[in-house]
Amino acid sequence: xxxxxxxxxxxxLSSGLIGxxxxxxxxxxxxxxxxxxxxxxVFSQAYADGCQSGxxxxxxxxxxxxxxxxxxNQADYKLGWEDGFxxxxxxxxxxxxxxxxxxxxxxxPFPGFPRTGVTIGVQL
Numbered sequence: 374x375x376x377x378x379x380x381x382x383x384x385x386l387s388s389g390l391i392g393x394x395x396x397x398x399x400x401x402x403x404x405x406x407x408x409x410x411x412x413x414x415v416f417s418q419a420y421a422d423g424c425q426s427g428x429x430x431x432x433x434x435x436x437x438x439x440x441x442x443x444x445x446n447q448a449d450y451k452l453g454w455e456d457g458f459x460x461x462x463x464x465x466x467x468x469x470x471x472x473x474x475x476x477x478x479x480x481x482p483f484p485g486f487p488r489t490g491v492t493i494g495v496q497l
Contacts, residue, residue, distance in 0.1 A: 398435045401428075405461050415444065416453035423457025430458070431465025 396404075405424050409417050418441070428436040444450040 402436075405457075405464070409457075412453070413449055415447060415449040419444070419450040419453030420457035423454035423459075424461035425457075426454075427458040427460065427462030428465050431462040432469050433465050 402421065402424060405428070406417070406421060409420050412420070422439040422441060425436045426438045426440065429438055440454060441450065445454070
């Protein structure tokens, strides 16, 4: 019975992670940009650039560092880029932490699941 629960929970977790990973980068960036639409065009572009950079710094390899050096000293661009970077990096780190904690069965309902202390592979 415990093995059956383990298999069901593993399948549910796997399908949940696959669902997160299947969001195309352009759609994810659009989701991250929610609420920025009413800003100036310079701020919005800077936020998008900073957000891509923050997602990359947060560990999402589908994104790269982006910064328009021609506009980097403009106040609107600087503020937008920094806001986008901080917010998107923070969200990405939170997503990574949530995935990592559920990988160790911390978030799954396994009452009485034995913790043997044995690890497979490298423990980080």
